[in-house]
Amino acid sequence: MNNFKKLCVHTITTKPWSIEVAMDKYVEAGISGITVWRQWLEGHDISKVGDQLRERNLEIVSTCRGGFFPAKTQPEIDTAIEDNKLAVREAAELGAPMVVLVCGAVPGQPLPDSRKQIADGIAACLPLAEELNVKLAIEPLHPMYADDRSAINTMAQANDVCDHLDHPLVGIAADVYHIWWDPDLETQIKLTGEKDRLFAFHICDWMTPTTDLLNDRGLMGEGCIDIPSIRKMVEASGFKGFNEVEIFSNRWWERDQDEFLAAIKTAYLNNS
Amino acid sequence: MNNFKKLCVHTITTKPWSIEVAMDKYVEAGISGITVWRQWLEGHDISKVGDQLRERNLEIVSTCRGGFFPAKTQPEIDTAIEDNKLAVREAAELGAPMVVLVCGAVPGQPLPDSRKQIADGIAACLPLAEELNVKLAIEPLHPMYADDRSAINTMAQANDVCDHLDHPLVGIAADVYHIWWDPDLETQIKLTGEKDRLFAFHICDWMTPTTDLLNDRGLMGEGCIDIPSIRKMVEASGFKGFNEVEIFSNRWWERDQDEFLAAIKTAYLNNS
Numbered sequence: 001m002n003n004f005k006k007l008c009v010h011t012i013t014t015k016p017w018s019i020e021v022a023m024d025k026y027v028e029a030g031i032s033g034i035t036v037w038r039q040w041l042e043g044h045d046i047s048k049v050g051d052q053l054r055e056r057n058l059e060i061v062s063t064c065r066g067g068f069f070p071a072k073t074q075p076e077i078d079t080a081i082e083d084n085k086l087a088v089r090e091a092a093e094l095g096a097p098m099v100v101l102v103c104g105a106v107p108g109q110p111l112p113d114s115r116k117q118i119a120d121g122i123a124a125c126l127p128l129a130e131e132l133n134v135k136l137a138i139e140p141l142h143p144m145y146a147d148d149r150s151a152i153n154t155m156a157q158a159n160d161v162c163d164h165l166d167h168p169l170v171g172i173a174a175d176v177y178h179i180w181w182d183p184d185l186e187t188q189i190k191l192t193g194e195k196d197r198l199f200a201f202h203i204c205d206w207m208t209p210t211t212d213l214l215n216d217r218g219l220m221g222e223g224c225i226d227i228p229s230i231r232k233m234v235e236a237s238g239f240k241g242f243n244e245v246e247i248f249s250n251r252w253w254e255r256d257q258d259e260f261l262a263a264i265k266t267a268y269l270n271n272s
Numbered sequence: 273m274n275n276f277k278k279l280c281v282h283t284i285t286t287k288p289w290s291i292e293v294a295m296d297k298y299v300e301a302g303i304s305g306i307t308v309w310r311q312w313l314e315g316h317d318i319s320k321v322g323d324q325l326r327e328r329n330l331e332i333v334s335t336c337r338g339g340f341f342p343a344k345t346q347p348e349i350d351t352a353i354e355d356n357k358l359a360v361r362e363a364a365e366l367g368a369p370m371v372v373l374v375c376g377a378v379p380g381q382p383l384p385d386s387r388k389q390i391a392d393g394i395a396a397c398l399p400l401a402e403e404l405n406v407k408l409a410i411e412p413l414h415p416m417y418a419d420d421r422s423a424i425n426t427m428a429q430a431n432d433v434c435d436h437l438d439h440p441l442v443g444i445a446a447d448v449y450h451i452w453w454d455p456d457l458e459t460q461i462k463l464t465g466e467k468d469r470l471f472a473f474h475i476c477d478w479m480t481p482t483t484d485l486l487n488d489r490g491l492m493g494e495g496c497i498d499i500p501s502i503r504k505m506v507e508a509s510g511f512k513g514f515n516e517v518e519i520f521s522n523r524w525w526e527r528d529q530d531e532f533l534a535a536i537k538t539a540y541l542n543n544s
Binding site for chain 1: 379380382383414415416418419420425426428429452453455478480481482483485495496498
């Protein structure tokens with residue numbers, strides 16, 4: 001890599017920055033794409049934010065996040081589906097082609113039951129997604145989140161849900177943090193290529209030791225993940241999209257965010 | 273369950289207690305088995321500790337732990353093998369039939385390379401294990417430990433190593449904490465039964481939220497794991513061994529350990 005044409009940054013990566021600050025800083029840094037977390041749109045005229053991003057030639061890669069479909073009761077399930085429809089409408093309003101789904105899980109509920117609720121929930125959103133032409137990207141989450149964040153913990157499980165739904169708007173967001181250990185990684189990534197369903201590729205790193213289950217992700221190169229190898233698999237499968245930097249890190253959020261953004265660019269060139 | 277005939281407690285579960293205190297407390301509580309962590313034997317006459325446990329009719333279920341075979345250099349690999357041979361000798365001296373293996377991993381080293389080093393390391397210990405009749409139990413670890421604790425993260429991977437070594441002294445220690453999310457759990461447990469290689473069954477629970485990657489395990493029933501279902505699978509596979517309570521918990525270690533032991537007994541009857 002010798003440029004930033006495929007570099008995208010998630011607004012949550014530079015959490016201290018508002019959407020207004022983030023978009024200017026990203027452009028100034030020569031970053032090409034942005035994934036907007038929905039919290040960054042709260043209280044905003046969403047279509048206007050979309051215009052501002054387009055005026056700056058920042059490509060809107062996706063919004064984060066929908067999902068959390070599983071629940072114990074039907075009213076909660078219905079509420080989750082409504083929120084996902086809202087996420088689809090917001091994406092369309094912003095001009096984002098895709099919503100990333102953190103699919104959800106309910107502590108104590110059998111994982112296969114949650115997977116069925118996930119598939120049903122996505123299916124319920126598909127008519128609106130078709131109408132607005134918004135893709136839905138299932139992000140398999142690391143098994144340490146199988147209790148309450150996602151019952152979809154491997155690439156194979158994500159591919160299974162996609163097979164079941166069999167719809168061109170349903171695909172996968174592959175995040176190295178979640179899948180680097182996956183026992184069947186290469187085969188399953190290849191399968192996403194054959195089925196034309198790898199919609200997104202997220203990068204960061206796994207710290208040793210990891211001191212927090214949520215907010216101790218590393219910058220690429222700080223941890224143990226062989227990102228170039230996974231990127232090679234992803235590109236070999238035909239993926240031509242962005243490399244999206246999605247880092248939740250209390251450590252980095254405490255630092256100067258301009259320095260962090262500069263470090264992201266260096267790490268992207270050297271360790272991705 | 274209406275008795276404690278199959279209840280074993282790991283010395284690390286009641287970490288504040290020395291081996292001398294633990295053995296008396298366990299017997300007083302009517303617990304039938306003990307798994308001795310090697311740190312509890314340091315500075316002790318090991319065969320004498322074995323005698324003390326036998327005098328109290330405490331069944332010695334295993335010692336914890338060997339493993340950590342993978343390394344970057346040959347001298348480190350040799351050192352790891354020597355430590356595992358020591359663990360085998362210590363188990364024999366104590367009168368324990370088995371050593372549990374936390375197999376190891378090296379941050380940044382490809383997991384398949386580590387798995388090969390693990391298989392080779394176990395193979396190197398087998399002549400001594402045969403001589404002393406000590407079993408080696410591979411414990412698959414949750415993928416959140418794939419960076420530096422174990423490259424064996426699923427029951428299928430553990431079964432693969434066992435298939436490769438194909439030796440009656442090499443089997444598996446299944447811990448609900450590590451395997452509850454396993455995508456192929458029932459099939460792989462069944463396979464351990466067919467191959468007569470399920471050597472141990474460990475219980476505890478997964479807390480939501482989990483606040484520490486190592487030392488925030490729950491007492492059975494405190495978390496999201498459906499232990500009775502997994503136990504049913506394990507027993508259906510033919511397993512007749514102990515239910516070993518292995519809980520690392522800063523929260524419980526800070527409390528009165530007599531109360532904790534009483535809580536373990538209740539949780540064992542009600543949630544296991």
